[in-house]
Amino acid sequence: MSKVYVEDLSKHVGQEVRLHGWLYNKRSSGKIRFLLLRDGTGVVQGVMAKGAVADATFELFDQLTQESSFSLSGKVRKDDRAPGGFELDVTGMEIIHVAKEYPITPKEHGVEFLADRRHLWLRSARQHAIMRVRHRIIKAIRDFFDDRGFTLVDSPILTPAACEGTSTLFETPYFDLGSAFLTQSGQLYAEAGAMALGKVYCFGPTFRAEKSKTRRHLTEFWMVEPEVAFNDLNDNMDLAEEFLEYIVQSVLRDRAPELKTLERDVTKLQNVKRPFPRVSYDEAVEILHKRGIAFEWGNDLGGTDETVVSENFDRPVMVHRYPAAVKAFYMKRDPANAKVALAVDVLAPEGYGEIIGGSQREDDYDLLLARIDEQKLPREAFDWYLDLRRFGSVPHSGFGLGVERTVSWICGLDHVRETIAFPRMIYRLTP
RNA sequence: UCCGCGGUAGCUCAAUGGUGGAGCAUCCGGCUGUUAACCGGAGGGUUGUAGGUUCGAAUCCUACCCGCGGAGCCA
Incomplete structure (x- = not known):
């Protein structure tokens, strides 16, 4: 399986690839779960549906905190709903490090707070x-x-x-x-x-x-x-x-x-x-x-x-x-x-x-x-x-x-x- | 250095003299297409520090600390 960066996903549509990065954000709707992987070149959303991946992989989602490092393997799919144009149908996930509670949330922050971090x-x-x-x-x-x-x-x-x-x-x-x-x-x-x-x-x-x-x-x-x-x-x-x-x-x-x-x-x-x-x-x-x-x-x-x-x-x-x-x-x-x-x-x-x-x-x-x-x-x-x-x-x-x-x-x-x-x-x- | 504005929950803010709140974050539960997702619940506070006024202060007064913006100087 080739190791790729988010910015190169367009060259791998239909292929199974492996990405390495950090969790930018995640969302769940019960039996379907979305996680945003950030690797420095871009952000891509991985999609996991219960039953479509191994139960053990599906459950790993719960452990991932914001900015945890992990790798994701899956099949690249072109999707007009995705901001970057592509999504990943997840087949496997490996957690590298579970991040402590990350201070910079997806909400607003003041300049001093951000400058300190x-x-x-x-x-x-x-x-x-x-x-x-x-x-x-x-x-x-x-x-x-x-x-x-x-x-x-x-x-x-x-x-x-x-x-x-x-x-x-x-x-x-x-x-x-x-x-x-x-x-x-x-x-x-x-x-x-x-x-x-x-x-x-x-x-x-x-x-x-x-x-x-x-x-x-x-x-x-x-x-x-x-x-x-x-x-x-x-x-x-x-x-x-x-x-x-x-x-x-x-x-x-x-x-x-x-x-x-x-x-x-x-x-x-x-x-x-x-x-x-x-x-x-x-x-x-x-x-x-x-x-x-x-x-x-x-x-x-x-x-x-x-x-x-x-x-x-x-x-x-x-x-x-x-x-x-x-x-x-x-x-x-x-x-x-x-x-x-x-x-x-x-x-x-x-x-x-x-x-x-x-x-x-x-x-x-x-x-x-x-x-x-x-x-x-x-x-x-x-x-x-x-x-x-x-x-x-x-x-x-x-x-x-x-x-x-x-x-x-x-x-x-x-x-x-x-x-x-x-x-x-x-x-x-x-x- | 000078002038102005500000400091309240982890974060962003509300409460302007009368029981300190909301959203987000965190934790628990729910949801098969979410896009800062959403819905329900829980925990979370020496209101920058010290003093003063008052029956009562986050709120008014004084000093100090910290930050932000501007002026001067410059890229």
């Missing part, structure tokens, strides 16, 4: 779907860059100092060298990589010790950061929109059942095609003023400001040329207007906010050094970074995409805590 919560259909979409997004990210000649250059997680000098970092003792900090961005290292390999990306976890308490923040999150030598801001925006289109269309193509489980309105995702609207910060401020928002030129866009701007478009919008004062020291100023930086943020639709932040980098040694001094950053820490402007400096650009915010947007979630298996937040370090 995140290791079990992952077994439920919704979380399963989110993890599958997340994985597809990450695969799309890697495929996109790999297919376009980028080289993966991983940046260090332990770093000697702040990359941007603004965020609060996690600090840890580091032998005789004092303190190390968990990275908040791999960008500076990616720039070094781009000068060596042309087109690179780094992809890893990043850490922010800020006490943010919102639906868009985690203290540990994943970020992918491409960096390309000889790309200017426009090239950077071209890359960003092609990238996002590729991710969204890949998920739409390969994860339709999961999006359905999540009850995601996919028509909103189908719009995500090039070209994306590009508005300058000045134009974004105009949009805000037209909506009656008292926004002062020079400020950064807040969460609600971003939502208002993005509501004007049916796909991600790229806002470029922000006031230099609110942006990082390494961003190049616009030659046409020294007050603004050649920066771009990509705002996701439906109020999901900033999912990409990027810029053309300052490639002039003297200007970069002046910025470092202006922001009172320690020169020594950036000496290696300045080397990139001493030895064959070139125009270059890149951006960072926040994986969790992207997953949250594509899945239509209301909080990023569900986008990663074990979220780390200000008041949560477990499980």
